[in-house]
Amino acid sequence: MVIRTYIDKNNTIIKNSDVNTGRNPIVELFYGGKTGETDFTRHLLYFDVEDLQNRYNNGELGDLSKVTHTLRMCNSSFFDSNLQAQKALDDKQRTSSFELMLFRVNQDWDEGTGYDYQRYMKLEDDNDITFVQSASNWFLADTLNPWSSEGVYSAETYCDFNGDSGSTCEGLTGHTTVTPSVTGITVTTQHFDKGNENIEMDMTEEVNSLITGGTTNYGYGIAFVPPLEETIIVPAQYVGFFSRHTQTYYQPFLDTDYNNPIKDDRKNFYKNKNNKIYLYSNVGGEPKNLDSNPSVTIYDSEGNVFSSITETIQVSTGIYYAEVFVPNTVESGILYFDEWSDLKVDGIDIDNVELSFEIKPETEYYQIGNNDSLPVDYAMSLSGVKRDERIKRGDVRKILVSARLPYTVNESKTIDNLEYRVWVTEGNAQVNVIDWRDVNMAYLSNYFLLDTSWMIPNEYYIDIKLTSNQEVKQYTNVMNFNIVNQVDKLH
Numbered sequence: 001m002v003i004r005t006y007i008d009k010n011n012t013i014i015k016n017s018d019v020n021t022g023r024n025p026i027v028e029l030f031y032g033g034k035t036g037e038t039d040f041t042r043h044l045l046y047f048d049v050e051d052l053q054n055r056y057n058n059g060e061l062g063d064l065s066k067v068t069h070t071l072r073m074c075n076s077s078f079f080d081s082n083l084q085a086q087k088a089l090d091d092k093q094r095t096s097s098f099e100l101m102l103f104r105v106n107q108d109w110d111e112g113t114g115y116d117y118q119r120y121m122k123l124e125d126d127n128d129i130t131f132v133q134s135a136s137n138w139f140l141a142d143t144l145n146p147w148s149s150e151g152v153y154s155a156e157t158y159c160d161f162n163g164d165s166g167s168t169c170e171g172l173t174g175h176t177t178v179t180p181s182v183t184g185i186t187v188t189t190q191h192f193d194k195g196n197e198n199i200e201m202d203m204t205e206e207v208n209s210l211i212t213g214g215t216t217n218y219g220y221g222i223a224f225v226p227p228l229e230e231t232i233i234v235p236a237q238y239v240g241f242f243s244r245h246t247q248t249y250y251q252p253f254l255d256t257d258y259n260n261p262i263k264d265d266r267k268n269f270y271k272n273k274n275n276k277i278y279l280y281s282n283v284g285g286e287p288k289n290l291d292s293n294p295s296v297t298i299y300d301s302e303g304n305v306f307s308s309i310t311e312t313i314q315v316s317t318g319i320y321y322a323e324v325f326v327p328n329t330v331e332s333g334i335l336y337f338d339e340w341s342d343l344k345v346d347g348i349d350i351d352n353v354e355l356s357f358e359i360k361p362e363t364e365y366y367q368i369g370n371n372d373s374l375p376v377d378y379a380m381s382l383s384g385v386k387r388d389e390r391i392k393r394g395d396v397r398k399i400l401v402s403a404r405l406p407y408t409v410n411e412s413k414t415i416d417n418l419e420y421r422v423w424v425t426e427g428n429a430q431v432n433v434i435d436w437r438d439v440n441m442a443y444l445s446n447y448f449l450l451d452t453s454w455m456i457p458n459e460y461y462i463d464i465k466l467t468s469n470q471e472v473k474q475y476t477n478v479m480n481f482n483i484v485n486q487v488d489k490l491h
Helices: 050-057 155-162 204-212
Strands: 002-006 009-014 026-031 041-046 067-073 092-094 098-104 140-142 186-192 199-202 220-224 236-242 253-258 274-280 295-299 305-309 313-316 319-325 335-341 343-345 348-350 353-360 379-383 389-392 396-404 418-426 429-438 446-451 458-468 471-484
Touching (some): 067 204, 379 458, 396 458
Parallel strands (some): 389 471
Antiparallel strands (some): 002 253, 041 220, 067 253, 295 305, 295 335, 335 353, 458 471
């Protein structure tokens, strides 16, 4: 499962300035400038995690240890290497070899309605609506409330919060003491070599804490690390990123990736291998969580207990699995039974469920000999969405992937090495919306869930990739569809 959480508000604040830039499409981070002075900017952003919390509470995210969260922002010079080290407006130079830090914001703040970083028109020109001196800015979090420290934090509070007396804080203006007992504000840092790299900051531990309520969410900030902010350099060193107000597909977002695909081995259960068997809970035709994770006991054909598993794992809503290893001493071709117990839904006890699987010969899995297996080609098709279909944003579609066997009419096979991706076009470029990830392999089908709640209205394309005996084959544009905000009429 891939989820994008888009930024709800953002603003770039300028040192010792009451200017607001909340509506500007470019995040302009710089340091240096006038001789003998240190100027710099800091960028603020906020995203709501309520949707992620709801998904976690209803079991969609399953095991948080399998979830990653990455903040992604596209560099405004990413597409043109010629822009590296070039002068920008206002005598700023695109910088390289620098480090940005992601830090916590510790109070509420407003985005504001400003645009310009500086006023190009005359001060007396009242028609300059793009220039706004308002909150939030360097001094104010909102109109009535100043920041607890100007600029969200000062050099002193940074060092105090982080308990850092080392090189990061040595020589910073005004720094006097260090208090290691205070919780740090730094979430992570990222190094930029050339300066045209995109922001890709790991926020996994931080966002998981937001989801579980361990951390209060006031938003976050991005800034040059303090030693750079304190550097006197001419011209000013600049890097730009697209803000949430860009009119392109390159909006910043939090990328949540729950990489725990279903790999059901019930039809292909081998010895000397960790096999997964699944239980699917549905009520009224819809996935439904059990009140607690079930237990499962494995019996042989004579009713003897082979294994008893009390700690099963929930993958997503209503889907649970147990991992079973069968040693080589067990005879092949024997039918085993898995009995699932402790089944309860909304306080109602459900009878135990008995399923079965056959242990296949290990020679079908370990193919050792003088013949190299040839790659298998399949005819790929998708169902669950129609080509060129207009899908209302917010719909969730179950996309079935059919891999038809060669020289057959309708005979398909479930495969454990299928991947899919979703992409859009932006100009002449292909932009990954969902990068390559595993297709689920359930008992009888390959599928993935297409959650459109976070998809921006656009035309999307789906590719499928198959790996077979070291051969990688990509099936391009197997399906395309359109996301719309509302479907009134279909023509």
